Amino acid sequence: MRLKPRDTKFFDLFSVAGANIATATALLREFVTAPTEERAELARRMHEAEHAGDEATHAIIGQLDRSFITPFDREDIYRLAVRLDDVVDYMDAAVDLTTLYNPEALPPKVEPLVEVLVQCAKLTADAMPRLATLRNLTDFWVRINELENEADQIYRRLLQFLFDGSHDPLTVMKLKEIVDQLESAADAFEHVADVVHSIAVKES
Secondary structure, eight states, rough: OOOOOOOOOOHHHHHHHHHHHHHHHHHHHHHHHHOOHHHHHHHHHHHHHHHHHHHHHHHHHHHHHHOSSSSSSHHHHHHHHHHHHHHHHHHHHHHHHHHHOOOOSSOOTHEEEEEEHHHHHHHHHGGGGGGTTTTOOOHHHHHHHHHHHHHHHHHHHHHHHSHHHHOOOOOOHHHHHHHHHHHHHHHHHHHHHHHHHHHHHHHH
């Protein structure tokens, strides 16, 4: 039977990362509906959230390097830290590309896709503290999987909109880059849930 550490450092750090994801997703929601003149400031705040995510990841990995005994497999701790970081990275990339390309408007289906990400973020932030007991997590990975499927459906409708022949090729290319990052963020949430599921199975 593997020894378990009594302290909560890892769980506290994962909770910080989860809360930061919720903050970043709220910024993303605000960004996609904001007037073009407000995008630069929101992008700056998103980049701060991305930097905070990096710091959370470094803190987890630093704690991993210093810990002789860990609450679950070291590899899983590392994977979860990186997967959580990926979520904010993709959202930050979407915001950065939108700021650079500065389209007058984003495709109409972007807002529903972002709302899916908001739901994923809340579920993820709520799940992170429960890693301490690994209880009541089944609904988390099941629901994240459902939301990721919903995001895929919205993404396909976005592609249909972009390639319907009514947009010039350069605009299509720019908007698709932005949309691809948002879809990758949805995938990243599912990857987080997959790691949590794997941890729960190993520790059961």
